[in-house]
Amino acid sequence: MQRQHSFDQTELGTLYLVPTPIGNLQDMTFRAVDTLKKVDLIAAEDTRNTQKLLNHFEVETKQISFHEHNTAQRIPQLVEKLLNGDSIAQVSDAGMPSISDPGKELVAACIEHDIPVVPLPGANAGLTALIASGLEPQPFYFYGFLGRKPSFQKQELTALANHQETLIFYESPHRIAKTLVNMIEIFGPQREAVLARELTKKHEEFLRGTLVELQEWATVDNVRGEFVMMVAGNDVEEVDESLVDLSPIEEVVHLIEAGESTNNAIKRVAKRRQINRQDLYKEFHEI
Template identity: 60%
Template sequence: MQTQSSFKTTGKGTLFLVPTPIGNLGDMTYRAIDTLKSVALIAAEDTRNTQKLLNHFEIETKQISFHEHNTQQRIETLIEKLEAGDDIAQVSDAGMPSISDPGHELVKACIIADIAVVPLPGANAGITALIASGITPQPFTFYGFLPRKGKELNESVTLLAQKPETIIFYEAPHRLKKTLQVLMTAFGPERQVTLGRELTKKFEEFIRGSLKEVLAWTSATELRGEFVIIVAGNPTPIMKISEKTVAALPLPEQVEAQIQQGANPNVAIKTVAKANGLKKQVVYNAYHELTE
């Protein structure tokens, strides 16, 4: 167990997770600007992209690249600086850090090193699209990007199709049509969906309808901009999912499948551990994204 007092003086630096606009620069908060000006270093997903933001707000803080291809080598450097007392801000290209972007590994490393991690509220594409979608906003599941491989993709949507809550996906324009086809096959053509694109920008657009209708729309439209896909939950989920389908899923999703079928989390973890010949702690750590 660990307790963090975010603003207590410890002699160590603080990792600030700073959201950036998802399109409209006017959505940058005063606190985010002040934080980026005050820290010793900004760890940025793409320093070229972030530099444009810094220039706009006249922020002169130095940057260091921190992206999916150099995460491990950078973490050691960043932890050393934080241990020495430097405050660091971590930003992604758009929106909240760690949400479908680098950052989670650095957060975990800071927690292990007993370094304070302070999140700032701000723009998020998924929530922005959700509240304007017209689809029930809660409860919801944020999924992000679906797997790319066919087998993993089909297994994931088969499980997700049974969820009664609204689901939020992200998708690139060149993959949108294929993803909607896969979703329609698993969820059914009449399941309601809302697409949000160019959110907060001049050409912001929402497309609402059934999966069948929205898929037809993609064939008659030039697809540009990153998309958020909001899919309505299943009002009549089939609780029983085949054991073969469940066994093929990653451990966390196997646990989720058991919960979906009515088991409480502890029983679900125990069941999955037994089915896979693993210790309960291994499955517990995988489900809760804990390192041993």
Template identity: 60%
Template sequence: MINSQKSYSIQPFGQLYLVPTPIGNLEDMTFRGVRTLSEVDLIAAEDTRNTQKLLNHFEIKTPQLSFHEHNSRERIPQLIERLKNGESIAQVSDAGMPSISDPGHDLVLACLQEQIAVIPLPGANAGVTGLIASGLAPQPFYFYGFLPRQKKERKEALEQLNQHQETTILYESPHRLKEVLKAMVDVFGTQRQVVLCRELTKKFEEFLRGTLEEALTWANESDIRGEFCLFLEGNKEGSRVTEQDAEWENWSILEHVEQLIANQLSSKEAIKEVAKVRGLKKQEVYHVYHVEND
């Protein structure tokens, strides 16, 4: 039976509010966000020192409790207990939307399991904010966030992203930007369009638009500062990732190849992709498609 949450009806427990915070410019804090942070019993903050600056600016006196990836296993039971006792809690990240690249999602799941209402507030988000000014196609888009730090895992992630026709949104720190752009050139080639956006909503906000080759040249010649959003042009030759792509285990090799061909890949590209995904030799997939298909 489907589970229904009526967010603003009388609740048996306290409520968890997911409150976005500014990504740089404090004027982007909403009236509702300020009121919610003022009215809840507790604020679960990714970095209490950072959040305290926000609270001081808006003269909010609500107490905080640290809640981050290193203490989430310990904190979640504590927060659930307080919610069950009728307290209301706001969860915030350092900047932008909770649950995106922070442990908020695990807290949401724990609340839902205990029938505790989870109430989201709209607000600042770096990815979508930068996307609409990037000049790349804003719809459809694919949000990925931070790439893996290890080279092998990062290359595998980029190869998967190379199948997307949608504009891809990535986050990256300044000290890893050169390395990431080099890895992107290796996978995507030099001519794919990319937009680097740094210091979004702040005084030194900057958009850098060009090819991956031009972006890498800029990075190699620049003193890189600020947090970055990267917007990558979709691969017009790639296949759109659909729910079917996750179901290849249920397909025969022949069906898998034919599905990719139906998604605009050539037979050669489809055979290569099927071999890669299934861990097979290309010759084996070629034989199935060209010989057994006759």
């Protein structure tokens, strides 16, 4: 077992994990700015991008690049500096380090060498979108980016199809429509979902509806911005084997005879069979 007292005096340096704004610079915390000013070095995913942030807050600390393509080279260098007493702030382009961004390998290396790792709270796109989505906020299952190949993506979605937690994904604008098509195939067209884009920025937008409604929007609209995709958990009830051979209308009748109200029976059958509730309502009432 390893025990870390984050703020004990030590001859070692400290690795600070510093979140950065996901869009609005005013979301940078006072503590985050102060930390960036006090450390000896900033390990940045993209030094050019981070320099804009540093200029805005008048931070003069030196940077070094640290991204997915130079991890093997950089980690020994950074660990050596920390062992020699230098403190380092690690930042990604936006949001939390290690959350769909570089960071986890450096954290693991620091823990292995008993170097203190101190996380700062701050902006996170997934949670920011979730609390305004209207979907169940807990429990949730954060997945991040799905695989790019359609076949692999379908395998991932199939493994997630029966999760009862709200699912959170990240997706780019040029892949969003195809990802929604795959979700419709695996999750069903009527699963509730929410798309959030341009979070904390001037054109922040939430789109709420079924997967098929969102896919239709993504097909015709000029899609821009990085997306957080949230999909309601699977709350479809277990199939009663005695109902398998019944038509949807016959199943509604069966539930009504068992004591369900008409509207509840229609709602349950539509959800379980992944069909449109209004269409089933009209068919049942012969409208």
